[in-house]
Amino acid sequence: AAGFGDCLCRSVAQIDWWMSHRLLGTAYHQVPFLIQEKDEAALNERAAKLAEHDIEANGYLYRVLTLCGLGISFTGVSNHGSMGEHQISHYIDCFAGERHPGTLHGTQVGVASLTMARLQQAMLASDKPPVVKATKIDPDDMVRRMSPAVATQCLDELKKKAFDENAAAAFNERLQELWPTLRQELKPFMVPVDEMQRLLKSTGGPISAAELGTSPDFYREAVVHCREMRNRFSFLDIAADAGMLEDFARGEA
Ligand SMILES: [Zn+2]
Numbered sequence: 010a011a012g013f014g015d016c017l018c019r020s021v022a023q024i025d026w027w028m029s030h031r032l033l034g035t036a037y038h039q040v041p042f043l044i045q046e047k048d049e050a051a052l053n054e055r056a057a058k059l060a061e062h063d064i065e066a067n068g069y070l071y072r073v074l075t076l077c078g079l080g081i082s083f084t085g086v087s088n089h090g091s092m093g094e095h096q097i098s099h100y101i102d103c104f105a106g107e108r109h110p111g112t113l114h115g116t117q118v119g120v121a122s123l124t125m126a127r128l129q130q131a132m133l134a135s136d137k138p139p140v141v142k143a144t145k146i147d148p149d150d151m152v153r154r155m156s157p158a159v160a161t162q163c164l165d166e167l168k169k170k171a172f173d174e175n176a177a178a179a180f181n182e183r184l185q186e187l188w189p190t191l192r193q194e195l196k197p198f199m200v201p202v203d204e205m206q207r208l209l210k211s212t213g214g215p216i217s218a219a220e221l222g223t224s225p226d227f228y229r230e231a232v233v234h235c236r237e238m239r240n241r242f243s244f245l246d247i248a249a250d251a252g253m254l255e256d257f258a259r260g261e262a
Contacts, residue, residue, distance in 0.1 A: 010059065010060070010115075010116065010119070010209075010212040010213050010214030010215075011113040011114065011115030011116045011119070011214065012059075012070050012071075012074055012115055013052075013056060013059055013070060013115070013119065013208075013209065013212045013214065014115040014116050014117070014118050014119020014120070014122070014209060014212075014214050015074065015077075015090075015114065015115035015118050015119070016049065016052060016070070016073045016074060016077070017118070017119050017122045017205060017208065017209055018090060018091070018092075018094045018095065018118050018119075018121075018122040018125075019042070019045070019049060019077075019089075019090065020122075020126070020198055020199055020200040020205070021092065021093065021094050021122050021125040021126050021129060022088065022089060022090055022091060022092040022093075022094065022095075023042060023089065023198040024129050024195050024198050024199065024244070025092035025093050025125070025129075025241075025242070025243035025244055026088045026089060026092055027194065027195060027198065028191065028195065028242075028243075028244065028247075029241070029242040029243070031187060031191055031194070032180065032183055032184065032187065032191070032242075033180075033242055035242065036086070037088075038083065038084040038086075038089065040080065040083045040084065041077065041079075041080025041081070041083060041084060041089035041090070042080075042089060044076050044079065044080060044083075045072075045073055045076040045077055045080065048069055048072045048073045048076060049073055051069045052066070052069040052070055052072075052073050053208055055069060056208045056209075056211045056212050057211035057212070059212045059213075060211065060212055060213040077089070077090045088241065091241075092125075092241055092243045093121075093125045093128075093235075093236070093241075093243030093244060093245045094118055094121040094122040094124070094125045095118060095121070096235035096236060096238055096239055096241070096243070096245065097117070097121035097124060097125075097231050097232055097235045098114060098117035098118045098121050099235065099238060099239075100230075100231040100234065100235035100238060101117055101223060101227075101228075101231050102114070102117075103155075103159070103238070104154060104155060104230075104231075105223065105227060108223065108224060108227050109223075110221055110222030110223055111222075112215070112221050112222065112223075116214055116215060116221065117221060119209050119214050119215070119216070120209075120215055120216060120217060120218060120220070120221055122205065122209075123202060123205055123206055123209065123216060123217075124232060124261050125243075125244065125245075126199075126200070126202040126205050127202050127257075127260075127261075128244050128245070128248060128257055129195075129199075129244045130199065130201070130202055131257070132244060132247070132248065132253075133192050133195060133199075136188075136189070136192075137188075138181075138184040138185060138188035139184070139247055139248070139251035139253065140181055140184075140251060141172060141177050141180055141181060141184075141247060141250035141251050142172075142174075142177055142250060142251075142252065143171075143172050143173050143174045143176075143177050143250075144167075144170075144171035144172045144173075144177075144246075144249075144250050146164070146167060146168075146171060148160065148164060151163060151164060151234075151237060154230070154234065163237045163238050164237075166237070166238060166239050166240045167236070167237045167238075167240075169240040170240050170241075170242050170246060172250060177250065217262065218261065218262050219262055225261075225262035228261060228262060229258040229259065229261060229262070232245070232254070232257075232258040232261055233249070233254055233255055233258050236249060
């Protein structure tokens with residue numbers, strides 16, 4: 010189930026990565042998706058059989074996990090399998106401390122992928138683009154949550170993608186111009202969140218923060234603040250800078 014959770018992120022990672030490419034001009038590569046596409050479909054057809062330890066289902070699971078790793082050999086980066094959803098999982102691992110439920114990386118990624126799918130699909134359902142403001146950064150709060158040494162590292166990463174007022178205005182202009190096209194471009198990458206949830210549930214893995222065993226407050230903290238950890242631009246960043254992320258996170262538990 011954990012392995013499957015780590016594969017489930019493909020659609021949400023692809024949506025984040027393509028959006029970043031189109032709106033900010035960051036690099037994007039299709040190859041990692043091409044090499045695993047057929048195996049992903051074969052795996053999803055057999056997801057429920059993972060819970061029965063079916064050999065063929067596990068064979069496809071290992072192929073998708075291996076091909077996802079191989080994708081990094083083509084591009085030198087892991088973005089195709091690690092965007093907003095992985096940041097949520099990394100935040101849990103780095104900052105939960107005593108509150109960590111002892112869950113595996115892939116188990117957390119599966120739950121976080123559902124969170125990202127709900128966020129992306131809600132935002133993309135609107136024919137009007139979100140409007141961002143300059144990124145709000147609270148270094149003292151980061152120190153409180155992360156410790157001074159780690160907060161310094163994260164602040165460096167966050168500043169690389171943070172918008173000042175001019176950058177926010179330019180980004181809004183780009184959003185206005187590209188939003189209808191972007192919504193169409195992202196559709197083929199998307200898996201409806203209900204379908205993702207059905208697949209993950211069929212493997213026997215947790216599908217919510219409550220089932221993971223993380224407290225609602227800490228999971229919401231992870232959703233809201235994980236973007237501070239890494240200079241990878243995702244729908245979490247747009248939602249945060251548009252002032253929507255805290256409201257969204259209140260619905261996640
Ligand atoms: Zn992973």
